[in-house]
Each structure stands twice: as structure tokens, then as C-alpha cells.
Amino acid sequence: MPLAMEFNPDAVIVSAGYDCALGCPEGEMKVSPPLFSHLVHMLKSLADGRLALILEGGYHLESLSEGVAYSLRALLNDSCPLIGPSLPPQPEMVNVILNCINQLRPYWKCFLYQNTNYSEKAVNLASADPRGEAPLILEDPAYYELFKYDAQPKEKKDAFTEEIKEIVKAHPTRTTQHRTSYVYDDHMMEHKNVLEPSHPEKPERISWIRDMLEEYGLLKRCIKLASRRATQEELNLVHDLKHIERIKELETTKPREYPAIEATLNSIYIHPKSYSCALMAAGSLLNVVDSVMTDETRNGFAIIRPPGHHAEADIPCGFCFFNNVPIAAKYAQKKYSAKKIMIMDWDVHHGNGTQHMFESDDSVLYISLHRYDNGFFYPGSADANYDKVGKGKGEGFNVNIPFNSKVSPFYYLVNSGPPEGMPGDAEYIAAFQQIVMPICYEYAPDLIFISAGFDAAKGDPLGGCRITPGGYAHMTHMLTSLANGRVILALEGGYNLNSISESFSACVDVMLGGTPPRIQDTEPTANAVETIKNVISVHKKYWKSLCCDVTLPYNETEILELEKEKQEETKEKEKKVPSDLDDLGAKLKAMMLELKGSDSETPPTEGSADAPPSASDTTQSAAPSKPSDDDITQLGAAAAVPSPADQV
Numbered sequence: 001m002p003l004a005m006e007f008n009p010d011a012v013i014v015s016a017g018y019d020c021a022l023g024c025p026e027g028e029m030k031v032s033p034p035l036f037s038h039l040v041h042m043l044k045s046l047a048d049g050r051l052a053l054i055l056e057g058g059y060h061l062e063s064l065s066e067g068v069a070y071s072l073r074a075l076l077n078d079s080c081p082l083i084g085p086s087l088p089p090q091p092e093m094v095n096v097i098l099n100c101i102n103q104l105r106p107y108w109k110c111f112l113y114q115n116t117n118y119s120e121k122a123v124n125l126a127s128a129d130p131r132g133e134a135p136l137i138l139e140d141p142a143y144y145e146l147f148k149y150d151a152q153p154k155e156k157k158d159a160f161t162e163e164i165k166e167i168v169k170a171h172p173t174r175t176t177q178h179r180t181s182y183v184y185d186d187h188m189m190e191h192k193n194v195l196e197p198s199h200p201e202k203p204e205r206i207s208w209i210r211d212m213l214e215e216y217g218l219l220k221r222c223i224k225l226a227s228r229r230a231t232q233e234e235l236n237l238v239h240d241l242k243h244i245e246r247i248k249e250l251e252t253t254k255p256r257e258y259p260a261i262e263a264t265l266n267s268i269y270i271h272p273k274s275y276s277c278a279l280m281a282a283g284s285l286l287n288v289v290d291s292v293m294t295d296e297t298r299n300g301f302a303i304i305r306p307p308g309h310h311a312e313a314d315i316p317c318g319f320c321f322f323n324n325v326p327i328a329a330k331y332a333q334k335k336y337s338a339k340k341i342m343i344m345d346w347d348v349h350h351g352n353g354t355q356h357m358f359e360s361d362d363s364v365l366y367i368s369l370h371r372y373d374n375g376f377f378y379p380g381s382a383d384a385n386y387d388k389v390g391k392g393k394g395e396g397f398n399v400n401i402p403f404n405s406k407v408s409p410f411y412y413l414v415n416s417g418p419p420e421g422m423p424g425d426a427e428y429i430a431a432f433q434q435i436v437m438p439i440c441y442e443y444a445p446d447l448i449f450i451s452a453g454f455d456a457a458k459g460d461p462l463g464g465c466r467i468t469p470g471g472y473a474h475m476t477h478m479l480t481s482l483a484n485g486r487v488i489l490a491l492e493g494g495y496n497l498n499s500i501s502e503s504f505s506a507c508v509d510v511m512l513g514g515t516p517p518r519i520q521d522t523e524p525t526a527n528a529v530e531t532i533k534n535v536i537s538v539h540k541k542y543w544k545s546l547c548c549d550v551t552l553p554y555n556e557t558e559i560l561e562l563e564k565e566k567q568e569e570t571k572e573k574e575k576k577v578p579s580d581l582d583d584l585g586a587k588l589k590a591m592m593l594e595l596k597g598s599d600s601e602t603p604p605t606e607g608s609a610d611a612p613p614s615a616s617d618t619t620q621s622a623a624p625s626k627p628s629d630d631d632i633t634q635l636g637a638a639a640a641v642p643s644p645a646d647q648v
Contacts, residue, residue, distance in 0.1 A: 002110035002433050004046055006522045011050040012043050018058030018067040022167070023160030025152035026059050033066035033164065034081045034171040040074035041481045045474055049515030051075070060152075062161045066168055073173050077513035079298055079485030081171035084444025088544035098548060106557045110522070112529045113434055113536065115551045174298065174484045178223050180511050181291040181300040183284040184210050185227035188305050191277035193269040194255075200462060200495035201269075201319040206303045209491070212501035218508050225291055225300075229276070230283035235322055237330035238357050240314045247321050251275050266317045266379075267310075278306055278321035285328045285490050292486050293336040293447070299480065299511050301452075301489040303504075309351035309451045309492050310379065317353065318379060325449045325490055326357045329364055332447055339363065342445035344436070344479060345370070346428070346472075347453025347492045348463035349377070350384035350400065354451065360394040365443050369431055371422070371456070371465060372402030386535045389542070396542030399439065401431050401535050403465075404527055418464025423456070425471035426521045427528035432478055434532050438545035440482055448479055448487045454494030454503040462495050466521075469506035473516035476507040487511065 004012075018036070019027040043051055053071060058064035074080065089097075098114070105111040189203035213219045235244050250270055253261070258270040271277075281304035288300040308325060310318030325343055332338040343358075345351040345368040358364040371377045372384050382388070390398035405419040454472070455463035480487050489507055494500035510516060524532075533549075540546040554562065 001042055002430070003104070003108055004043075005429070005519065006108055006110045008518060008520070008522065009047045012047050012052070014040075014043065014051070014053045015056045016053040016068075016071065017056035018064045019056075021058065021060065021063035021067050023060035023063040023157070023164055024058060025157075026057065032083065032167050032171075033063055033070050034083050034167065035070075036067045037070040037074040037078075037080045037173075038083065038481055040071045041080050042478075044074070045477050045516050046518075048518055060157065060160060060164075062164045066164060070173075079174045080481045081173060082444060082446075082482075082484045083171060084441055086441045086444070086545065088442075088547060094547055098550060098552060101548075102552045102555050105552075105555065110430075112524070113533055114548065115533075117551045117553055174295065176295045176298045178297045179299070179513065180222045180508070181225050181288060181297040182219070182222050182303065182508075183225045183227055183288055183300075184303040185280055185284060187227070188277045188280050190273035191271050191306055194271065195259075196269070199269060201306065201493075202495075203305075204497055205494065205500060206305050206491070208497045208501045209303050209504045212505050213508060216505050216509070218505060218512065221512055222508075223291075223297065225284075225287045227280055227284040228287060229279035230286065230322070230327065234286065234327060234331060235279075235282065237334070238313060238323055238326045239311075243314045243316075247275050247278065247316065265315070267319060268316050268321075269319075274306070274321060281305060281308070282322045282324045282327050285324050285488075286331050288488050288490075289328050289332050289336075292488055293332060293338070298485045299487045299489075301504075301508060301511065302491065304491055307347075307453070307492040308490075309345060309347060309354045309453070310349070311353045313353075313357060318349065319493070320353065323353045323357065325451050326354055328488070328490070329358075329447075329449060333363065338446045340365070340443060340445045341447050341449065342367070342440060342443060342483070343449045343451060344475075345451035345453075345492075346456065346475065347451055347494075348456035348460070348465055349453065349493060350379060350381070350402070351451055351492075352379050352381060352383060355383060355388070355398055355400075358394060359388075359390045359398050360392045362393045362397050364394075365397050365399070365439070365445065367399040367401070367436055367439070369401045369428060369436075369456075370403070371463065372404055373419075374404050386531065387538055389538060396539065399435065399535065399539060401435060401531060403427060403531055406527055421525045421527060422465045423525070423528055424458070424466030424521055425468055425474075425519050426524045428456070428467055428471055429474055429519065429522075430524045430528065431532055431535075432475055435535055435539070435546070437478055439539070439543050440479075442543055442545040445483045446486065448483045450476070450479065450487065450489040450507075451492045452489045452504070452507065453492035454500040457494060457496065457499035457503045459496045459499045460494065462493070467503070468519075468521075469502045470517040470519055472503045473506040473510050473514075474519060476510045477516045480511065 018024070020029040020031045021027070021036075022030050022032055040051070040053070053075070055068070058067065070081070101111045101114060184206065186207070188206060192203050193199035193201075210219070232241075232244055250261075251272060253270075255272065262268055262270055281302075284304055285302045288302050291297045292300050302324075304324065306319055306321055308320045308323040308327075311320035311323040329341045329343060332341060340363060342365040343354060345354060345366065348371050350370040350372070351366075351368050355366055355368065358366050368384070370384060375382055375385070384400055384402055386400050386402055388398060388400055389396055403423045405422065454460070456465040456467045457463065457472070458466045458468055476487075476489070489511070491504070494503070506516075536546050536549045540549050
């Protein structure tokens with residue numbers, strides 16, 4: 001997929017052979033029929049969805065027919081069946097993948113995530129630990145033995161047929177009454193900053209999103225759910241009772257006391273309706289959980305505010321009072337026995353509150369892509385760095401992908417805008433392809449929440465990043481292949497009204513079965529590549545799907561290029577040495593002449609051969625000066641320099 005996205009095709013044609021499927025006597029491979037649904041889903045993100053499948057091979061009728069059926073369901077926008085957790089690839093297959101990367105690396109910029117090493121000898125990766133660093137073997141046999149297909153015994157064929165039927169039975173295509181549900185309530189606009197109306201977390205954030213969804217005709221294709229307030233018991237799933245009471249007291253606090261309270265908090269403003277709006281945001285999201293988990297709808301979204309992911313268990317923070325998504329995750333676990341939940345946080349700021357609530361919990365996988373700037377970007381904590389992987393049972397289940405800029409810390413003292421080269425579509429999609437999706441397929445969640453902040457969108461006044469609506473659409477499309485389509489998107493940040501409205505609409509269009517638009521920006525910055533490699537290096541010991549983090553030997557093209565550079569350097573040195581020796585020789589000759597003249601006891605008469613030049617002559621040729629200490633030093637060094645003939 002990285003190569004295909006970089007190529008950016010106008011159409012995709014699949015030679016759809018199903019002889020790699022389980023049971024086929026020719027292929028003798030073990031691809032299960034449900035996997036074809038996921039492969040087709042991936043390819044649908046290319047070429048604006050212009051995708052054609054042309055039948056090729058496939059010689060076990062049961063696996064062939066089921067494989068085609070799953071492929072067709074994906075073309076018709078049915079949900080992909082849950083196939084995980086995925087097993088680690090065989091070392092031999094890892095070897096094949098790395099061979100391909102190694103040979104194609106000079107031609108495609110997407111193959112940037114393995115270090116290289118100039119080595120004439122290669123080690124067979126298949127016999128090495130796939131999580132360690134080892135170069136791979138490059139095999140080029142002179143010929144391949146012709147393989148003869150034997151007829152498959154009836155007993156073996158029947159056994160495969162029964163196994164395939166069991167697989168299909170265990171991986172049904174999920175059916176729901178409706179495609180997408182949503183929740184919205186104007187009441188959540190009552191929370192506002194009266195003293196600073198231009199504050200970025202403004203009420204219009206949700207009304208603009210709702211209006212644009214309506215303008216694009218997306219809302220009428222969804223079912224609207226009732227809104228409601230969360231109960232104290234539901235809030236207490238992640239928040240301390242003291243914290244809940246403290247926020248509730250704001251309803252009866254006199255407004256003149258707000259500034260003093262706000263001064264004790266981190267980026268929080270207070271309004272008499274703050275508590276009721278925060279209750280409405282948290283409770284309304286729970287209604288979306290009910291809709292998705294009861295199969296009323298396949299997926300859903302919540303246009304809610306105030307946001308939540310900065311709120312800690314015991315204190316509000318960063319515009320957030322209650323942490324909406326963690327409350328919903330715990331609610332799904334308690335009410336619907338969801339065993340494995342994944343929270344994808346693509347808000348430009350690190351979700352400090354969400355991380356702290358689940359960092360010791362292996363039942364929730366938290367992945368955050370955020371701007372970090374080496375700790376200088378809000379919330380400004382080292383907890384957001386890539387080496388924070390969780391604690392205890394949760395070790396490895398906290399994945400931070402922190403994007404940095406290569407600027408001095410003093411940059412922020414004299415500049416208000418973001419540095420150049422901030423992450424955009426290419427960087428976020430690369431992180432998804434290299435880290436997020438491999439881990440998610442291995443984890444195989446039952447339910448996915450997206451903490452959908454759109455402050456990394458192009459034009460956002462706080463984020464300073466460059467993600468387009470199409471970039472958000474691609475990320476949503478990748479996530480909808482997981483958890484049998486159970487994906488819930490909840491609004492977090494985003495402060496450019498047009499950017500959040502367009503980006504949110506692009507996500508909803510994909511949730512309704514739309515195709516992501518083509519992406520033009522496909523080459524990540526060097527800073528982003530470094531971040532991705534750092535994350536993989538830390539998490540490969542927890543996730544076997546990250547096993548391709550190895551050091552590759554130079555391929556033939558790179559070796560030839562390196563040898564060419566060495567030859568050119570040698571030629572340049574050979575040209576430079578004679579020139580340097582000529583300069584030293586000329587200076588030596590002049591110095592010897594001067595020394596010879598100063599040693600004469602009798603001054604030569606004017607006009608003789610040894611006489612000094614006359615005044616008129618000095619205008620044409622100046623007499624050599626007395627040699628300096630530096631000249632004498634160079635003279636001594638010249639004696640050790642070989643002559644041009646010796647050099648050759």
C-alpha cells in the first residue's frame with residue numbers, strides 16, 4: 001500500500017487469483033477467505049475507488065467461491081469480518097518482504113524505515129530473531145525446479161471443505177439496521193467564554209459541523225439519536241467523586257469568582273452552563289455506544305463539546321472537564337462486555353488524561369499521534385514521548401507517535417507561528433501504515449473510538465499542521481476495516497471552523513461508504529521518518545507485526561553508486577596533489593634565491609647579473625621577502641610530500 005499510494009494510480013486492476021486460499025491444491029497456501037475482504041477494502045482507497053477484480057486462478061471450489069463472496073461484499077461496502085488477532089509472519093515471509101524493500105528502495109521514497117549497512121556478506125534472516133537487527137540474504141537461483149501438481153485426494157479435499165465452512169461460520173459479515181448514527185444537541189453551545197468571545201473553543205464549532213454535514217447531504221443518510229446527560233455513576237467509571245462534585249459546584253458558583261478559580265487550573269474557562277454541557281457531551285456519546293453495540297447501526301459519530309481527552313481523573317485540563325471517550329470505553333466494557341477496545345487519538349495535542357487512565361490496562365490500546373516538538377508543545381509533558389509505553393499489565397498498550405520539529409527551543413520565544421515542515425497527510429498516513437494498522441490487526445479490537453480532534457488540520461490556529469480533509473478520510477477508511485466496522489468518532493479539538501467542518505464531513509462520508517479522495521502529498525519529512533523509526537524500535541518487542549525493523553545491506557544499485565562516488569573522490573584528490581606541490585615548489589625556489597643573495601659577502605655592482613633590480617625593475621618584479629616562520633614550516637613539510645611522479 002505505501003508503494004501504491006506513492007504511485008497514485010488512475011485505476012486499479014486486480015488479477016484476482018484465489019489459488020493462494022486455504023485448500024487450493026496448486027497454491028498449497030493458507031489464506032483464509034475472509035482476508036480477501038480486507039485486501040479489497042485496502043485497495044478501494046486508491047484511484048478514487050476505480051477498482052476492478054478480474055478472476056484468475058483458484059481450484060478448490062469452496063475456498064474459491066467463499067473468497068469471491070468476501071471480495072464482492074467489500075466492493076459493496078459491507079463491513080470487513082473480524083479476523084484477528086493476526087499471527088506474526090513466518091521468518092521466510094519476512095525475508096521475502098525485506099528482499100523486496102531492499103531492491104526497490106532506490107526507486108521509491110516510501111521505503112525509508114529500515115537502516116542500511118554497507119556489508120559484502122549477508123546473513124539469512126530466516127534463521128535469525130525477526131525482532132533483531134540482521135541483514136538478509138539475497139538469493140538468486142540459476143533455475144527453478146518445475147513443480148508438478150498432483151491430484152488432491154478426496155479425503156484431503158473434503159477436510160479442507162469442512163475447515164473452510166467452519167472459518168466462514170466464525171467470520172460472518174455483520175448486518176445492522178442502519179449504517180451510521182449520530183448525536184447533536186444545541187444545548188452544548190451554551191458553554192462559552194463570556195469575557196473572551198474570541199476564545200478558540202467556541203460554541204460555533206459544533207454548529208458549523210452540523211450545518212456542513214447537512215449541506216453535503218450526509219445527515220439525511222444517518223439516523224439521529226437522542227441526547228442525554230451522563231449520570232454520576234457513569235462519570236465515576238473514570239473520574240473521582242470529588243472531581244465530579246467540584247465541577248457540579250460551578251453551577252452555583254457566582255460568576256465573579258470564576259477568574260480566581262480559572263487561575264488555579266490549566267487552560268480552563270468557566271460558565272454557569274459548563275457542568276450541564278459537559279454532562280450532555282459525555283452522556284450523548286454513550287447513546288452512540290448503545291446504537292453500535294446493539295447492531296442498530298454499524299458505526300456512529302458524536303458532535304459534542306466541551307472536549308475531553310485532556311481531563312484527568314481528578315482535575316479538568318485543556319478546555320476539558322470530563323473525559324468523554326474513556327467514560328464511553330468503560331461503559332462499553334461494563335454494559336456490553338467489550339474485551340478489547342482501541343482508542344485512536346489524532347488530536348494535535350497529546351491526550352494526557354486518556355493515557356493516564358489506561359496506562360496500566362491491557363484491555364484498552366491507546367494510540368496517539370500528536371505534535372510534540374521535543375516537549376515544548378502543549379501539554380508540554382515528557383509523558384507524550386515515544387518511550388512512554390504503559391505500566392504493569394498495560395506495558396506496550398500505550399503507543400505515542402510524537403512529531404517533532406528540528407528547531408531550537410528559543411524559536412518559540414521569538415516566533416508565534418509553527419516551524420516549517422510540520423506534519424501533514426504524508427506523515428500521518430505513513431504512521432498509520434507503518435505502526436497503527438500493523439498493531440491494530442495484531443491486537444484485533446472489538447470496538448474502536450476515535451478521539452477526533454481536527455486541530456492538526458491545515459489552517460488551524462493552534463495546531464500549525466497540514467492535514468487535509470482527504471488525509472482524515474484515509475485514516476478513517478483504514479480504521480473502518482477493523483472491529484467488524486464498530487467505529488465511533490467523537491469530536492475533540494479543532495479551532496478553524498471551516499477546517500473542522502470539512503474534515504469532519506470527510507470522515508462521515510467514509511463512514512457512510514464513500515471513497516477517500518486521492519492524496520498528492522505522499523513523501524514524509526525526515527523528522528517524521530525519524531519519529532516513526534523511534535516508535536518502532538521501542539514497540540517491536542511488544543508487537544511482532546513490527547518485525548521488519550532490521551538493518552538491510554546495501555543493494556547492488558547502492559553499491560555501484562557508492563563505488564562511483566569513491567572513484568570520483570580519488571580522481572579529485574589526484575588532481576589536487578600536483579597543484580599543491582607546484583605551489584610549494586615555486587615558493588621553495590623563491591626562498592632559495594633570496595637566501596643565496598643574503599649570503600654574499602661583497603655586494604654586487606649595479607648592472608651585474610647578481611645586482612639587485614633597479615627602481616624601474618621593481619615595478620615589474622617585486623623582490624622576494626624574507627621567509628617567515630610559517631614558510632619555513634611549510635618548507636619542512638614539503639620535503640615529506642612525494643613528487644608528482646611518485647604520487648602517480
